[in-house]
Amino acid sequence: MRKDRRDFLKMSAAATGALVAGAASAAETPVTADFSRAYGVLVDTVLCVGCRKCEQACYLAHSHCKKDPESLLDRTVFEESRRPDECAYTVVNRFVDPDRPDRNFWMKAQCMHCNQPACVSACIVGALTKDWRGPVVYDTWKCIGCRYCFLACPFDILAYEYNNALDPQVRKCTFCHERMAEPGFRPACVKVCPGGALTYGTREQLIDLALLRIKQSPEKYIDRIYGQHEVGGTSWMYLAGVDFAKTSLPEPGDQPISSLTETIQHGVFKSFVPPLALYGLLGLIMHSLKDNG
């Protein structure tokens, strides 16, 4: 898979070069920042008991829709599979282990806060940015509402206020970044989690903790930290007791989603040489054919 994509990159870089009169040089490798010190959350689905308190805490911290907070603890919602929407930045879903149908497990879904977010790369005006501390932050004021970020997101996590005619916003988990500077900060959902299923810390600490749990209880955990490598790594990571293929998390591969489009963009626009070269070439043709017409 990865080899294929590399070949695609080469092919497209070469083809783009041909397109603009061979002026495009070889594509640059994107600089990968080290995110080990950035903050993240480890979601341990083995410890999650499906109480939905994280959903309630998230609502109370951000409440921009009218809801009864008590209704958010109703566990009958597990009958249906749900997705985060413009009123709920996070939702918990119940899954059944097909090998052990007597056992349920629960999984919280929210923005993964990717290290190299495709939505940030896609955004036409830079309304989405990656905070060096971890969160992917949305700036309503800049946004034009084109929803290109929705196409880019490999986790399909974004929600739009389609019902708002004048001032619609993109809605997603904020990582409670607006309170991040406060002493002893933890996101609202992490603070309320009763079973220790959510842990806040630096990416480095969380990966160490996850590896430790897998090592101590290999019978409980699958030997994989989801989010450690996926799409170039994510700030939120998952541990599970069953194969991740049996959950609703996708398998987007380890390559950052936007690497191909960024290679093409930077190839075509390197110092504006290719467009200017094409301009010069056409000008030359126009001039030299002038009297032959």
Add this chain to the structure above:
Amino acid sequence: MNSKFETLPVRTKFFTRGTTVVAAIAGLGIAAYLYRVFFGLEAATNLSNAYPWGIWKTINVVAGVALAAAGFTTAAVADVFHRERYHVLVRPAILTALLGYTFAVIGLIADLGRYYNIWHPIIPSMWQGDSVLFEVGMCVMMYLCVLYIEFLPTVVERYRNRVDLPGVLAHFNSLVESLLEVCQRYLVRFISLFIIAGVVLSCLHQSSLGALMLVAPTKMHPIWNSPISPILFLLSAIAVGFPILIFEIILVSRIFHRAPDVSLLSHLARYIPVLLGIYFAVRIGDLTLREVWPYVLDGSFPAAAFIVEIGVGVILPLLLLARKRVRYSVRGLLISVILVIVGVVLNRTNVFLIAYEPLYASSRYVPSLIETAVTVGLISTLILIYRFFVVKLPVLPRPPEPEAVSPGQAESLVTPMKGE
């Protein structure tokens, strides 16, 4: 201006029965547009978090821009490569492109959640060089300006030294007159610089439109998820440029009861099978290298959509236009270019709607009534404005002298439309 390339305003009244029907459809479209503005996207569209892009982006913007390729392809052939005989087609082509892009932007405004921020990409502090959409946006904006400049000579030629505004506006006659003088002195004289810029900008954004969906590599159907999609988009845009122009000229000839210059159109049509052939060969090579043929033959809905796209929109017109007999008959030409146009629209629809497979969708996106009404209404409004321009300004070529067309030929070429 050489009289050989003379263009004239069409001598006819603006309103006929046909125009009234088109105006009524346009009115419905404008009502639907206002409905979206006042009641929002949820009330007006079937868009969702799973399907954030619908026909307003796909048909109005992406396909609209592709079909406006007549502007830069004709300018390239007639002005850059100096194939002077096609010069008479440049003005209709530029007008088509100008209206096509203008309506793409109007369609985009309907789709944007925060349309009042549409100017944000111009502001340097918000420039985002990683974004394919940023490049498309900037190029389209600049090209739109270039198109208006390229159209200026037509306006200057008609009104310079002849400005005569009605009523109170007559006070502004001398002001408008000096404005036209400035245009003549500083823009029309340097028009070549803008013509080349138009071709470069078109190449850039026509290809970048093909890169847009590459930002969703994990959610695209393998048939269309090609890393050379930008090249395919550029090649198909170039291939559809002349078909759109030929379609337009034949249609306009019928509506205004003129005989189209068949020899000119047939000569232009020679390029189409070549350009379409190049596109087809690259497309087949791409599918083969990426080893996605099994997906073409798996009997699924996307596979069927692909087969129709290529069969009806590429192979069939390629076979038709390769024959001289088809190229020299107005009907054969018309059918073939319609197929090419349909093929490109199907391709854009397939890439942006059919190939997009969201992770958690419960049902497929189908456009709502309002969405369809806005799209159809915008196309109707475009047709009305086109008619207005060709009646007021010297856009269309002077009709051939009666003796230039033999009586028998003229009969077979012109089928007058009833009700005109």
